[in-house]
Amino acid sequence: MATPLDKVHFDIQWPTDRSFEMIGFGLNAVDWVCTVPQYPCHNSKIQMDSVMRQMGGGQVATAAAQCARYGLRVRYIGRVGDDDIGRFSLSDLQKEPMDLMVEVVPDAFSQFSIIIVDRPTGERTIIWDRDPKLHYKEGELNREAITAGKLLHIDGHDQPASIQAARWAREAGMKVSIDIDKVQPGVEELLSMIDFAIPSANFVCQFAGTSDWRQGLRELARVVPGFLACTLGSGGVGVLWDDEIVDVPGISVRAVDTTGAGDVFHGAFAYSLFQNWSIERCLRFANVAGALACTRLGARAGIPSLEEVIDRMAREHSQASS
Numbered sequence: 290m291a292t293p294l295d296k297v298h299f300d301i302q303w304p305t306d307r308s309f310e311m312i313g314f315g316l317n318a319v320d321w322v323c324t325v326p327q328y329p330c331h332n333s334k335i336q337m338d339s340v341m342r343q344m345g346g347g348q349v350a351t352a353a354a355q356c357a358r359y360g361l362r363v364r365y366i367g368r369v370g371d372d373d374i375g376r377f378s379l380s381d382l383q384k385e386p387m388d389l390m391v392e393v394v395p396d397a398f399s400q401f402s403i404i405i406v407d408r409p410t411g412e413r414t415i416i417w418d419r420d421p422k423l424h425y426k427e428g429e430l431n432r433e434a435i436t437a438g439k440l441l442h443i444d445g446h447d448q449p450a451s452i453q454a455a456r457w458a459r460e461a462g463m464k465v466s467i468d469i470d471k472v473q474p475g476v477e478e479l480l481s482m483i484d485f486a487i488p489s490a491n492f493v494c495q496f497a498g499t500s501d502w503r504q505g506l507r508e509l510a511r512v513v514p515g516f517l518a519c520t521l522g523s524g525g526v527g528v529l530w531d532d533e534i535v536d537v538p539g540i541s542v543r544a545v546d547t548t549g550a551g552d553v554f555h556g557a558f559a560y561s562l563f564q565n566w567s568i569e570r571c572l573r574f575a576n577v578a579g580a581l582a583c584t585r586l587g588a589r590a591g592i593p594s595l596e597e598v599i600d601r602m603a604r605e606h607s608q609a610s611s
Contacts, residue, residue, distance in 0.1 A: 293530065293531075293535055294530060294537070295567055296567060297567060297568050298566070299562060308437045309364045309438035310356070311363045312366065312435060312437060312458075312463075314365075314442070314443050314454050315347070315451075316400060317349070317365075317367045317369065318401060319343060319402070320343070320587065321344075321403050322341065322404045323338075323341040324338040324405075324586075325406070326338055328407045338408055343377065344588065344590050345589045349442060350367060351556065351589050353387060354382070354589050355560070355592045356559055357386045358386065359595045364437060365382065366435070367392075368392045370423065371393050372399055374401050378399050399420070399423070402415050402416065403415075404546075404548050411546055424450075435454045439463055440463060440563075442555070443466075444470075448475065455483070456482060459482055464485065469486070469492060480509070480513050483513055483514070485562070487558065487575075490527070493505035496509055497509060520551060523580070525576050526572050537572040540580045541580075542583055543584065545583065545585055550591075553581075553588075554578060554579030554582075557578035558571060577605065581593035
């Protein structure tokens with residue numbers, strides 16, 4: 290069923306003199322992923338279903354790699370440590386068809402996660418760590434590198450650097466999208482520079498201090514000047530549009546691992562912004578991509594091909610019309 294967003298398009302005036310469509314600035318990570326027959330309780334032992342696998346991830350790195358695979362010109366900016374994890378992360382990123390500006394930080398360990406996936410549901414628990422040495426300090430970002438694109442995609446984890454990058458991007462006529470999952474002091478300043486914000490319902494509720502994501506979106510709209518929605522897991526996306534809440538439903542899949550589903554959703558949405566689609570089609574495309582990412586293990590390993598997403602969208606449309 291179509292929504293009021295079916296006939297509405299984003300009126301985006303992209304800059305024309307840029308080397309890249311997308312600049313990604315944010316986290317990359319190495320994930321160790323295993324599945325278990327059920328989530329373990331306290332003071333227990335459980336045998337994993339599969340050998341623990343080392344895989345590439347990270348919110349922005351995954352979204353950037355996805356957009357590059359889909360044919361956009363992409364640059365990724367980030368940091369790794371000078372350890373084995375960092376070498377694996379950099380090597381994995383180098384396999385992607387994108388420009389890399391990845392700094393190796395001496396005497397730092399790279400961000401890594403241990404991800405436990407509950408086999409019956411596909412839901413995951415992430416245990417992670419990141420060396421503070423990987424944080425960007427004031428003056429360490431390169432303005433020309435950030436402003437070489439049309440869209441800046443960030444995660445806000447290094448908040449002062451993200452604010453600087455977003456400010457530069459807007460001054461250069463770029464649009465800014467964000468995949469944010471952490472409420473930090475001063476986050477309002479960052480959100481005030483965002484053109485496309487689609488956080489999770491959990492973030493929205495945490496930000497607004499409410500259990501109702503609809504109310505949370507309205508509170509968040511006081512800060513975010515651009516397009517605002519929130520992801521609802523398998524429920525799809527809730528959009529605040531003309532002061533009304535519009536639901537764009539998700540699709541049903543058998544989840545194997547939900548790791549990276551949000552990253553892939555944001556990568557797909559970023560790609561869709563360059564396709565001159567209706568807003569509803571952009572969100573349905575992102576919903577389908579995020580859902581398909583749940584059908585296989587891993588974040589970047591779980592990115593569905595562009596053809597898979599388009600084919601599944603066509604099948605969903607055909608079933609809805611019959």
